[in-house]
Amino acid sequence: xxxxxxSSAEVxxxxxxxxxEILIRIPAKPLLKFKCVSKQWLSLISDxxxxxxxxxxxxxxxxxxxxxxxxxxxSSTPTFQFVPLMGDDASSHSQVAVFDYLNVSPNYWLKIKxxxxxxxxxxxxxxxxxxxxxxxxxxGIICNPTTKQFKTLSFPVPKFxxxxxxxxxxxxxFDPLKSQHYKIICLHVDYRGSKNPQVYLYSSLTxxxxxxxxxxxxxxxxxxxxxxxxxxxxxxxxxEQTTLYFDVNTESLKIMPMPPIFSTVNRSREFxxxxxxxxxxxxxxxxxxxxxxxxxxEMASDYSGxxxxxHVNLRSVKRAFPKKEFDSFTILNVLRAEKEEESKxxxxxxxxxxxxxxxxxxxxxxxxxxxxLGFPADLGYEGHDAFQYFQxxxxx
Amino acid sequence: xxxxxxxxxxxxxITKPSTEIATETAQSAKKITLKTSDDQIFEVEESVAMExxxxxxxFEDAPSSTDTVPLPNVPAKPFSQVIEFxxxxxxxxxxxxxxxxxxxxxxxxxxxTNEDLVEMIPVANYLEIKxxxxxxxxxxxxxxxxxxxxxxxxxxxxxxDFTSEEEALLRExxxxxxxxxxxx
Numbered sequence: 001x002x003x004x005x006x007s008s009a010e011v012x013x014x015x016x017x018x019x020x021e022i023l024i025r026i027p028a029k030p031l032l033k034f035k036c037v038s039k040q041w042l043s044l045i046s047d048x049x050x051x052x053x054x055x056x057x058x059x060x061x062x063x064x065x066x067x068x069x070x071x072x073x074x075s076s077t078p079t080f081q082f083v084p085l086m087g088d089d090a091s092s093h094s095q096v097a098v099f100d101y102l103n104v105s106p107n108y109w110l111k112i113k114x115x116x117x118x119x120x121x122x123x124x125x126x127x128x129x130x131x132x133x134x135x136x137x138x139x140g141i142i143c144n145p146t147t148k149q150f151k152t153l154s155f156p157v158p159k160f161x162x163x164x165x166x167x168x169x170x171x172x173x174f175d176p177l178k179s180q181h182y183k184i185i186c187l188h189v190d191y192r193g194s195k196n197p198q199v200y201l202y203s204s205l206t207x208x209x210x211x212x213x214x215x216x217x218x219x220x221x222x223x224x225x226x227x228x229x230x231x232x233x234x235x236x237x238x239x240e241q242t243t244l245y246f247d248v249n250t251e252s253l254k255i256m257p258m259p260p261i262f263s264t265v266n267r268s269r270e271f272x273x274x275x276x277x278x279x280x281x282x283x284x285x286x287x288x289x290x291x292x293x294x295x296x297x298e299m300a301s302d303y304s305g306x307x308x309x310x311h312v313n314l315r316s317v318k319r320a321f322p323k324k325e326f327d328s329f330t331i332l333n334v335l336r337a338e339k340e341e342e343s344k345x346x347x348x349x350x351x352x353x354x355x356x357x358x359x360x361x362x363x364x365x366x367x368x369x370x371x372x373l374g375f376p377a378d379l380g381y382e383g384h385d386a387f388q389y390f391q392x393x394x395x396x
Numbered sequence: 397x398x399x400x401x402x403x404x405x406x407x408x409x410i411t412k413p414s415t416e417i418a419t420e421t422a423q424s425a426k427k428i429t430l431k432t433s434d435d436q437i438f439e440v441e442e443s444v445a446m447e448x449x450x451x452x453x454x455f456e457d458a459p460s461s462t463d464t465v466p467l468p469n470v471p472a473k474p475f476s477q478v479i480e481f482x483x484x485x486x487x488x489x490x491x492x493x494x495x496x497x498x499x500x501x502x503x504x505x506x507x508x509t510n511e512d513l514v515e516m517i518p519v520a521n522y523l524e525i526k527x528x529x530x531x532x533x534x535x536x537x538x539x540x541x542x543x544x545x546x547x548x549x550x551x552x553x554x555x556x557d558f559t560s561e562e563e564a565l566l567r568e569x570x571x572x573x574x575x576x577x578x579x580x
Binding site: 009 | 474511514515517518521529533534536537538540541542545548549551552553554555556557558563566567569570572573574577
C-alpha cells in the first residue's frame, strides 16, 4: 500500500478526539485486534469511557443482536449453543459461546440467566442443587463474552424461615445510552409464605446489594423465570391476569397486565415466548391443536395493554419439514426490523435454528443445535433458553 | 465531477420563475476569499463558505469584513476536495433526500485514496464540518476494519512500541479477532 502523508496521519494518530471518532465506528471484534497497534491504541480501546461511547454508537446504528446464546440444559461444559443472526461472518463469532475463561469448577453448572446489551449474567450452581436453585449456594458471574472480561458476585440469601421452598428470579438492566453502570435485581419468593417477593438490587456503581421494601404480591405462577429488560424496566411474565415489572429509574416494583388469552383462567393459547425487540415487549404463543401459525403480541409503551402485532404463518416451515409432528417446535426470538418487511422470528424445529421472515415466509437455516446432555434428543430449546448477544466492548 | 452535470436539481432551477433565478444569482455572486496554509487563494461562494463553521463564526464576529480569511491549518489540496463535498451538500439542504445524500456521500469517498481521506480529516475538523467529518471517519473505519495490525500501523505512520512478548500476549488473549483478516 502507499504510505499516506505522515503529517496528516500523525495529526490524527496524535489527536485522541479525532482517533476516537474513527475507532468508535469500527465493530468490537476488529478493535480487539487493534489493541496490538500501539500502547496508545491499547489504552484508548480499553478505556471504559471509550467502550461506552462505542456501545452507544453501535446501539443507535443497529439495535439488532449479533447472535443468540442458548442455555445447554445444564451441560457440564461451559459452552453454549450459538445461533448467528448476522449472516456475513457467522462462524467466526461462535468463539464467544465458549465461557471456559470463567474457570467454573467441574462440580458446577453454568447457566445464563439474563443478557442485556452485550453483558451476560450467569449463575454457577452446585450439582447437588439440582434444577431448583433453592437451597444451593449461588454464585453469579457478570461477563462480556466479546472481551472475556468478567466479575464474580455473591448473591444475597433471602430471609425466609424455610430455605428450601423459595424461588428466585433475576433481571439485568444495562443501557449504554442512559448510563455506563448496570443493575441486577434479584426477587426471592416463598410461595408457602406471604407471596411478597424480597427484592435485592445490585448496582455496579456502588458494587453492593441493597434490600428493597416491597408490598406487592408476586403472581403465583411465573411463566418464564428470566427478567426481560426493556425501556429502563425489567419485566417478568406470569400465567395470571397481571404480572410485575421493576422500574429501574424509580427503583420500584409495578404491576402490568398480561394478555387475557394466556392466563390460566381463560387460556386459549400456549404461551411460548416473552422477550424484547427495538424497545418493545413481545409475547408469542400458539393456539392449542392449531399449528398453522402463531401470534405475536406487543405491549403498549404506556403499559396500557397488549395488542396483536403479527400472525406468523408456518406454511413454509411445514413445507420444509413435511414429516414433522411439530411437537418440538419452539420460538427462540422475535426480531423487529427497521423496515417492517424485514422483521423475523427465530424458531427451532427438529434441532435446527432458523429465521423466518414474518411477511415473506422466507426460511433460512442459522445453525444446528446439539441436544443437551442427559436429555431426550428431540427436546427443543425454548424461548427462555435463548439470550441476545451483542458484540460490545463494555466493561463489567 | 461528471455526475453533477446530470443532477436533477440543476435542471429544476432552470424551470423556476425568472425573478427567483435573479435573486439566487445575486446571492451566489457574493464570494469569500480564503487563503490556505500553502498561500493559495480560493474564492468560494458565500453559501459554501458558510458550511465551514469556523469561517461562519469569523463573519459573525465581523459581518462587514471583506478581508481575506486565513486558514493556517488548511493545505490547498484537501481544501479543494472539501469544497467539492460542501457544494454537493448545499444541494441537499435545499432539497432534502436522505437516500440520494447517502449515495452521493459514498460516491464521494469511494473515489478518494487513503491519503485523500486522511488529509481531509484534520481540515474538516478545523473547519468544523460535522457531516463531512462523519463521512470521512466512517470511510476510514470501513477501510481499516478488516485489515491487519501492520497495515493499520503503516496507514497512520504509527511505530510499534510493544515488546514482542507483550504483543504476543495480546494476540493470544483475543486470538479469534485475528481470523478473517484481509491480505495487505
